[in-house]
Amino acid sequence: MGRRLMEYTALGKTNFHVSRLGLGGAPLGGDYGDVTDEQAIRVIDAALDFGINFIDTAPLYGGGESERRVGLALKGKRNRVILATKAVVRGVPYTYENTLRSVEESLKRLQTDYLDLIQLHELESVSYEEAMEGTIEAFLKLKREGTVRAIGVNAGQLNRLLPFVREGTIDTIQTFGRYTLLDYTARDELLPLTRYANVGVIHGSPLCMGLLTEQPAPFLYKYPDKLAEGERRKQQLEFLRKGKSNGLVEPAMRFSLACPDIAVTLTGTTSVEELTRNVTYCDGKGLSAEDESRVLALFPGQPLQ
Template sequence: MEYAILGKTGFKVSKIGLGGAPLGGDYGGTTDEIVTRVIDHALDLGMNFIDTAPLYGRGESERRIGKALKGKRSDVIIASKAVMRGEPYTYENTIKSVEDSLRRLQTDYIDLIQLHELEQTTFEQAINETLPAFRKLKEQGKVRAIGVNAGRLDLLMPFLQEELVDTIQTYAKYTLIDYSAKDELLPLAKEKQIGVIHGSPLAMGILADHPAPFLQNNAVLLEEAARRMTQLDFLRNTAPNGLVEPALRFSLTCPDIAITLVGTTSIQSLTLNASFCDGRGLSDDEMTKVFSLFQGQRLL
């Protein structure tokens, strides 16, 4: 297992982290027992970072994580988020959201609290309402570090430029078919010493040959993704879903990404994914070829 320091937080984190959406049942049914087994196995593999949110399973992900971590809280860096989609990102709602998360997680503190889905609010509300609430909670010892989350890179950039947070999280923006975070976001985060968390290294399942259900109606995107994947045949191995390994290694070995998140409720899948976190990435020639293919061409 490879480890990194998560920016200004100083947290020593496994470079592969466990994503909490599947633990809440968002991608198929699961149970408390399955989640406990998955988390126990993740800890055995050396993973020490779990990312969740109130949105995942409408609180079920946090509840199950809290139950699974009884007696093991100090072994894990827990990241959660606020506010839940559909609720105003006000100071009061932010405080309530985090208090509810603490209760579900059965813990006195959350290591990293992140503003969830910048797309759902405005920059002004974020800096005038949500972030001040986070800072108040930090003063109270209920959170240890502060971050923001977004799919859109342009929404994250002001938080980097003004050094408003300790971490940023995005998803599917440093993958084999869309590495749009490479040129501006990652270099700036490195300069500002702001930790980067990257979700969906398989591009919403596309690189695992199983696109997420919500993409099925986007024929144009899937057609373009298929075209790009054809150009990556030089990386495809003979294992089932043969781009999974190179895709994970691509993200896991990026020096400017502290944590790559993988979400699963399968022990077998978790074990396989963690085995790629050994410091071995693509060759120099392969990296050069990948970066010559889709430069400046955002997909997701």
């Protein structure tokens, strides 16, 4: 079933042919609740069976546990995926040496000798100059050597991504929660710029950190204003529910998956059932033209802070 449904596209200027739905690695590391090796392997195996060929992880997730579990699951199957991870863990300086060390440790956990994509994790933690002189310079060395095939940067704050796209060195960007039913500010400046520069776009958290489900991510309760604003915006999206329980999940997934400027929409899960459901939305059908117009008229230029 999954293989018949799955859509594929090009990831920017890379030569990667990627599934529109990718598997995000944070839950596999236990960041959202306890998970066993067996659970993680079961989800990854199911993803491969469904035709998902893009897996995104990071050393930050579960303190390396996500990478280790991905490595376990991909034994003998490494050539079936575009494998992406990130470099330099929060709190560690983004120097050239630290970046090389971070990648070396990731390769060991992932049980591979090359990465398809390496991304600078959390641009919010480093200045543009430091990133270019340290981490990006290290990435370029690794790319010349063939240890990595493509390089990218990751940030939640869209303004941190723009100078890297303009500079022209990177192949991909990754952001999260910025092309959702509650916040679609990526379409204002970032997506037109990536389209012009042919930089591949990876979008995480299409459900806006759970705000578009009945169970927002626990950490959001530390930000009551954001939670309240998210709930206020959800009330204006009632027309999308179509009377269904948890009825914003499908339109939210379709909204991101159908965006022509987003190559990969990530789903993070430890549930084969949830993964199976999300795969069914990979049939090329977005929101109706009328529903999309109504959504885009609600919160133009208004980031969910």
